[in-house]
Structures are given as C-alpha cells and as structure tokens.
Amino acid sequence: MPVPHYHVVAAIIRHEGNILCVQKGVSKYAYISHRYEFPGGKVEPGESPQSALHREVQEEICLDIRIDEWYYTVTHEYPDFRITMEAYLCSAMRIQSLLLTEHIDHQWLPATKLTQLDWAAADWPIVIRLAGTS
Numbered sequence: 001m002p003v004p005h006y007h008v009v010a011a012i013i014r015h016e017g018n019i020l021c022v023q024k025g026v027s028k029y030a031y032i033s034h035r036y037e038f039p040g041g042k043v044e045p046g047e048s049p050q051s052a053l054h055r056e057v058q059e060e061i062c063l064d065i066r067i068d069e070w071y072y073t074v075t076h077e078y079p080d081f082r083i084t085m086e087a088y089l090c091s092a093m094r095i096q097s098l099l100l101t102e103h104i105d106h107q108w109l110p111a112t113k114l115t116q117l118d119w120a121a122a123d124w125p126i127v128i129r130l131a132g133t134s
Helices: 049-061 111-116 121-131
Strands: 005-015 018-024 040-042 064-077 082-093 103-109
Touching (some): 005 049, 005 064, 018 049, 040 049, 049 064, 049 103, 082 121, 103 111, 111 121
Parallel strands (some): 005 082
Antiparallel strands (some): 005 018, 005 040, 018 103, 064 082
C-alpha cells in the first residue's frame, strides 16, 4: 500500500538576527515527537502555499508574518508518510509573545546555532543550508 503524500509549507521566521525554532510535543509517530521544526503545515486543496503558511502560522503560534521569498523545497520520506515541504523566508511582525497552540517550546537562534537542536528529519536540509554548512 502506498504511503500518503502531503504538500506542506514551513516558515523560516526571522527577527532581529534570529530564526524561530518550535518544538513538537508528543506525536503519534515517535520519530518526530519532541523534535524541532519550522512552523507550518499542510496545504489544503485549493489553497496557495502562501495562504496556507499564513493560516498555519496563525493557528500554531498566533504570529503575523510577512512572507519575503521562497527559500528551499525538501522532499522527505518518513516511515509512514512522505512530504514535499516548501520553505519560505519570512519576517515576524509585531512580536510581543508567542502563543504556542501545538508546540511545547520555542527558541530564537542565530542561523549558526540551529544545528545544536534535535530537528525533525525533513527540516534538516533547511537547517544545514541556513547554517551555511552544506
């Protein structure tokens, strides 16, 4: 039986020289539980990637963002599903405090420190590219 394939988007949110990293809680899949990721999620049918990104970031962390430009696309196959993830460079607008609705922690880190976190496998190619170690 073929594994499901999802089109997802990720926001590389920059603010004052740092990048937002959010940590997942417990997932039904142990291999992504407690891993860091960039905020984002699934693109719904009929939705543009940019609209999905705005919606997902609002739902997950209640933050207004400006999408600056496409950055990188990753295709990754996990044991139970595959994703094609479009990552966009974004700017945070009017940060006071984040409201994490789907994550257990967040950190703002400079790109050079991103590799110190335990990232979900699909996010690693983006992390490596941002950190300049590719």
